[in-house]
Amino acid sequence: MLFQAKITVRVPPGTDMxxxxxxxxxxxxxxxGLQRTGKWLHIWRIAGKWANISVFDVDSVDELxxxxxxxxxxxxxxxxxxxxxxxxxxxxGETAAL
Amino acid sequence: MLFQAKITVRVPPGTDMxxxxxxxxxxxxxxxGLQRTGKWLHIWRIAGKWANISVFDVDSVDELxxxxxxxxxxxxxxxxxxxxxxxxxxxxGETAAL
Amino acid sequence: MLFQAKITVRVPPGTDMxxxxxxxxxxxxxxxGLQRTGKWLHIWRIAGKWANISVFDVDSVDELxxxxxxxxxxxxxxxxxxxxxxxxxxxxGETAAL
Amino acid sequence: MLFQAKITVRVPPGTDMxxxxxxxxxxxxxxxGLQRTGKWLHIWRIAGKWANISVFDVDSVDELxxxxxxxxxxxxxxxxxxxxxxxxxxxxGETAAL
Amino acid sequence: MLFQAKITVRVPPGTDMxxxxxxxxxxxxxxxGLQRTGKWLHIWRIAGKWANISVFDVDSVDELxxxxxxxxxxxxxxxxxxxxxxxxxxxxGETAAL
Amino acid sequence: MLFQAKITVRVPPGTDMxxxxxxxxxxxxxxxGLQRTGKWLHIWRIAGKWANISVFDVDSVDELxxxxxxxxxxxxxxxxxxxxxxxxxxxxGETAAL
Amino acid sequence: MLFQAKITVRVPPGTDMxxxxxxxxxxxxxxxGLQRTGKWLHIWRIAGKWANISVFDVDSVDELxxxxxxxxxxxxxxxxxxxxxxxxxxxxGETAAL
Amino acid sequence: MLFQAKITVRVPPGTDMxxxxxxxxxxxxxxxGLQRTGKWLHIWRIAGKWANISVFDVDSVDELxxxxxxxxxxxxxxxxxxxxxxxxxxxxGETAAL
Amino acid sequence: MLFQAKITVRVPPGTDMxxxxxxxxxxxxxxxGLQRTGKWLHIWRIAGKWANISVFDVDSVDELxxxxxxxxxxxxxxxxxxxxxxxxxxxxGETAAL
Amino acid sequence: MLFQAKITVRVPPGTDMxxxxxxxxxxxxxxxGLQRTGKWLHIWRIAGKWANISVFDVDSVDELxxxxxxxxxxxxxxxxxxxxxxxxxxxxGETAAL
Numbered sequence: 004m005l006f007q008a009k010i011t012v013r014v015p016p017g018t019d020m021x022x023x024x025x026x027x028x029x030x031x032x033x034x035x036g037l038q039r040t041g042k043w044l045h046i047w048r049i050a051g052k053w054a055n056i057s058v059f060d061v062d063s064v065d066e067l068x069x070x071x072x073x074x075x076x077x078x079x080x081x082x083x084x085x086x087x088x089x090x091x092x093x094x095x096g097e098t099a100a101l
Numbered sequence: 102m103l104f105q106a107k108i109t110v111r112v113p114p115g116t117d118m119x120x121x122x123x124x125x126x127x128x129x130x131x132x133x134g135l136q137r138t139g140k141w142l143h144i145w146r147i148a149g150k151w152a153n154i155s156v157f158d159v160d161s162v163d164e165l166x167x168x169x170x171x172x173x174x175x176x177x178x179x180x181x182x183x184x185x186x187x188x189x190x191x192x193x194g195e196t197a198a199l
Numbered sequence: 200m201l202f203q204a205k206i207t208v209r210v211p212p213g214t215d216m217x218x219x220x221x222x223x224x225x226x227x228x229x230x231x232g233l234q235r236t237g238k239w240l241h242i243w244r245i246a247g248k249w250a251n252i253s254v255f256d257v258d259s260v261d262e263l264x265x266x267x268x269x270x271x272x273x274x275x276x277x278x279x280x281x282x283x284x285x286x287x288x289x290x291x292g293e294t295a296a297l
Numbered sequence: 298m299l300f301q302a303k304i305t306v307r308v309p310p311g312t313d314m315x316x317x318x319x320x321x322x323x324x325x326x327x328x329x330g331l332q333r334t335g336k337w338l339h340i341w342r343i344a345g346k347w348a349n350i351s352v353f354d355v356d357s358v359d360e361l362x363x364x365x366x367x368x369x370x371x372x373x374x375x376x377x378x379x380x381x382x383x384x385x386x387x388x389x390g391e392t393a394a395l
Numbered sequence: 396m397l398f399q400a401k402i403t404v405r406v407p408p409g410t411d412m413x414x415x416x417x418x419x420x421x422x423x424x425x426x427x428g429l430q431r432t433g434k435w436l437h438i439w440r441i442a443g444k445w446a447n448i449s450v451f452d453v454d455s456v457d458e459l460x461x462x463x464x465x466x467x468x469x470x471x472x473x474x475x476x477x478x479x480x481x482x483x484x485x486x487x488g489e490t491a492a493l
Numbered sequence: 494m495l496f497q498a499k500i501t502v503r504v505p506p507g508t509d510m511x512x513x514x515x516x517x518x519x520x521x522x523x524x525x526g527l528q529r530t531g532k533w534l535h536i537w538r539i540a541g542k543w544a545n546i547s548v549f550d551v552d553s554v555d556e557l558x559x560x561x562x563x564x565x566x567x568x569x570x571x572x573x574x575x576x577x578x579x580x581x582x583x584x585x586g587e588t589a590a591l
Numbered sequence: 592m593l594f595q596a597k598i599t600v601r602v603p604p605g606t607d608m609x610x611x612x613x614x615x616x617x618x619x620x621x622x623x624g625l626q627r628t629g630k631w632l633h634i635w636r637i638a639g640k641w642a643n644i645s646v647f648d649v650d651s652v653d654e655l656x657x658x659x660x661x662x663x664x665x666x667x668x669x670x671x672x673x674x675x676x677x678x679x680x681x682x683x684g685e686t687a688a689l
Numbered sequence: 690m691l692f693q694a695k696i697t698v699r700v701p702p703g704t705d706m707x708x709x710x711x712x713x714x715x716x717x718x719x720x721x722g723l724q725r726t727g728k729w730l731h732i733w734r735i736a737g738k739w740a741n742i743s744v745f746d747v748d749s750v751d752e753l754x755x756x757x758x759x760x761x762x763x764x765x766x767x768x769x770x771x772x773x774x775x776x777x778x779x780x781x782g783e784t785a786a787l
Numbered sequence: 788m789l790f791q792a793k794i795t796v797r798v799p800p801g802t803d804m805x806x807x808x809x810x811x812x813x814x815x816x817x818x819x820g821l822q823r824t825g826k827w828l829h830i831w832r833i834a835g836k837w838a839n840i841s842v843f844d845v846d847s848v849d850e851l852x853x854x855x856x857x858x859x860x861x862x863x864x865x866x867x868x869x870x871x872x873x874x875x876x877x878x879x880g881e882t883a884a885l
Numbered sequence: 886m887l888f889q890a891k892i893t894v895r896v897p898p899g900t901d902m903x904x905x906x907x908x909x910x911x912x913x914x915x916x917x918g919l920q921r922t923g924k925w926l927h928i929w930r931i932a933g934k935w936a937n938i939s940v941f942d943v944d945s946v947d948e949l950x951x952x953x954x955x956x957x958x959x960x961x962x963x964x965x966x967x968x969x970x971x972x973x974x975x976x977x978g979e980t981a982a983l
Binding site: 690691692749750751753754770771772773774775 | 788789790847848849851852868869870871872873
């Protein structure tokens with residue numbers, strides 16, 4: 004099941020940026036791992052912002068919530084979830100079936 | 102170059118729905134063709150709405166604009182474009198390189 | 200899997216209200232049937248508005264989308280979907296397990 | 298009488314998180330107790346957020362306000378209340394009457 | 396129980412204004428009657444707008460909804476309901492008790 | 494002359510709450526006094542919020558501004574003023590004349 | 592007593608523009624008359640819009656409402672009223688007193 | 690050339706209020722001086738807020754920007770500029786010509 | 788003097804599109820002429836929308852308003868004007884001086 | 886390829902302004918350099934604000950993102966990117982071709 008998450012990171016001034024960099028590095032590894040398992044399908048940077056648009060393929064809303072809240076930078080994130088479904092014009096299923 | 106387009110279709114009451122259905126069928130074919138050329142990477146339906154989230158891979162902003170405005174339902178669409186770039190956590194390039 | 204849908208009905212002036220009433224009656228029957236199957240868990244009227252807050256328990260986002268778009272008044276609806284998950288403070292699972 | 302409360306928790310950076318965890322644990326117990334008395338009908342987590350959608354069944358608006366402001370995390374909450382009423386399509390009364 | 400309703404009337408251009416005037420006259424009588432019964436406590440015009448701020452004292456949310464939807468101009472109204480409760484600084488109870 | 498003021502109190506985390514409580518107690522006394530003089534007609538708590546809806550009957554906008562800015566919690570308030578006038582459906586004048 | 596009114600005119604497509612022009616000419620005469628009486632202090636066009644920012648000096652909110660609703664184009668207007676008062680930095684009173 | 694500036698002052702809690710008062714006193718003198726030169730035409734307090742609506746008559750946008758950014762409280766201000774032009778209903782030019 | 792205008796064209800369904808095309812062709816010629824005189828500095832299409840971002844160099848706000856309202860599609864436009872001034876980082880003056 | 890970036894700088898109270906001034910001076914040099922290379926086409930100050938409207942001509946969205954995030958004041962910026970394309974009414978290409 005597919006969900007888009009628009010994730011914006013807001014680090015308040017005065018935060019220890021070394022800590023943020025460490026969390027960020029940890030997050031990148033975690034995100035790569037979740038992409039390899041097929042749970043985190045896509046992640047794109049939004050130009051000009053510390054924000055990304057991600058697409059997740061999960062078994063349940065609870066699984067999505069657990070992934071998002073386990074991200075190291077989650078305490079600094081604002082997340083907007085949008086439930087997605089198959090579009091009649093999409094050929095993604097067809098391609099995969101080849 | 103990647104762009105997300107959030108496309109919402111608004112058909113005012115009183116519109117000839119047979120015409121809209123015909124335009125919609127035409128659009129689905131056009132969208133499938135653009136997906137096969139690799140210009141239209143993804144299209145997902147937003148649950149509960151006549152709206153989709155699409156990702157395009159185009160050579161220029163002009164190409165994106167031309168694709169969007171050539172869609173049969175364009176006169177009924179509200180389109181929000183977001184410029185995307187590679188995210189440091191993304192493995193999409195790596196996968197494609199295999 | 201649980202989703203909240205906030206559903207607002209907007210009937211433009213000049214619409215044939217007899218037709219709307221007939222669609223509305225049809226919708227009430229359909230909603231009652233879906234409640235009996237356990238797909239449509241709750242429906243509450245928002246005070247002062249032609250709008251409701253509903254909670255659905257569906258197997259997939261696609262199922263949710265199909266239910267919503269099959270509603271007789273769907274062409275007059277604005278729908279906002281929110282993905283829900285179990286709250287650690289909820290006792291609903293416990294109660295059901297008794 | 299039914300009210301929906303959309304409750305968002307915002308803990309500013311720099312807050313003592315041990316204190317927040319303690320308040321949160323206390324709140325979960327309080328919420329479970331209010332569910333058992335039938336005052337707090339439902340509580341669902343909103344995916345990706347420290348927020349919930351709750352439905353209360355109270356005797357008066359004052360009772361609702363007292364419950365909300367007595368929550369241990371109330372000083373960190375933003376609450377939006379929506380007054381609900383019975384929907385003609387609802388079968389909840391019927392079911393309960395069986 | 397007290398509720399504020401902010402009521403805005405929007406009559407689309409081209410509407411038969413004689414009909415609107417008749418509905419409006421009917422509504423004024425109905426509103427005066429409800430004020431005399433103590434259900435409709437206050438009604439004030441918002442300067443510069445076809446809109447009012449009203450306060451209702453009702454036994455339930457359902458009663459409020461029934462009053463609002465029975466207003467002759469209801470099909471042209473946008474209504475925002477706010478649930479109110481006693482303020483610790485209010486002396487209204489005290490005055491009434493004298 | 495009547496004005497509605499929607500008053501929201503925002504106390505930033507870390508504020509000395511004993512000081513806030515003292516200001517709040519002072520404000521309640523001041524508000525009661527102004528109600529007795531007939532300047533502050535109504536004050537209602539908005540359910541779930543540290544906010545109120547008040548109605549003032551003042552001789553001028555300057556008098557209203559002076560009252561609002563003299564409130565002990567004014568530095569923590571966000572105030573939205575709405576100018577009100579007599580509604581043709583109101584019977585308040587009539588009642589008072591009896 | 593001073594009030595700012597931000598007045599936006601929205602004429603829906605298909606309206607008889609000869610009628611609008613006639614109402615507009617009538618309104619200009621009425622506005623000039625009210626400026627000469629000192630009730631309508633200022634009127635400025637907002638660049639790029641069919642909208643103006645006006646300042647009125649009236650005896651009461653009711654007088655303001657009556658002026659605004661008597662404007663020939665009022666049925667096409669959206670009006671936002673802001674209550675103004677004397678600013679401590681203003682020299683307008685001083686100048687007038689010379 | 691005329692511009693409206695809506696100026697809102699936001700002083701974060703914890704600011705040295707003696708310093709703010711000193712800046713404010715300085716600003717009032719500066720504003721009075723600019724009114725006497727005819728650059729700052731009007732300044733009105735918005736009721737209930739630390740905010741004003743001002744009208745400036747300047748030779749260029751750069752002059753306007755320089756005036757605004759030279760205000761002692763500028764670091765605490767949020768400024769919204771609206772470009773104004775002569776309204777066909779205005780008699781201000783006529784009056785001045787007498 | 789520089790102003791940005793964000794211009795959005797909204798043509799309601801049912802409009803005679805031949806007429807719109809003729810107005811649009813006329814507007815393009817007018818825009819080109821104004822660019823050649825140096826009044827209309829830039830015009831860029833916003834991707835995915837019938838909208839543009841334009842920059843004007845005019846002698847006064849009145850001149851800007853006259854240009855905008857004389858555009859053939861003005862009745863279908865929503866225009867947002869932003870007053871611009873020289874940025875300390877800009878080299879545009881320097882380049883022109885070479 | 887053209888992009889507009891609306892850049893707003895927000896420096897929280899309590900920030901070391903000497904540091905901000907140094908970053909700002911550095912940024913002006915960097916911006917001038919990028920203008921000379923033709924990457925940063927325009928930069929205009931928005932009147933009354935610490936904000937600018939810039940137009941960039943870059944080879945890719947990634948290049949745009951890299952430029953923006955390398956700005957010394959980037960941690961204090963809020964950036965809104967708009968993808969632009971050639972407008973049929975523009976003569977900019979023609980002029981350049983002369």
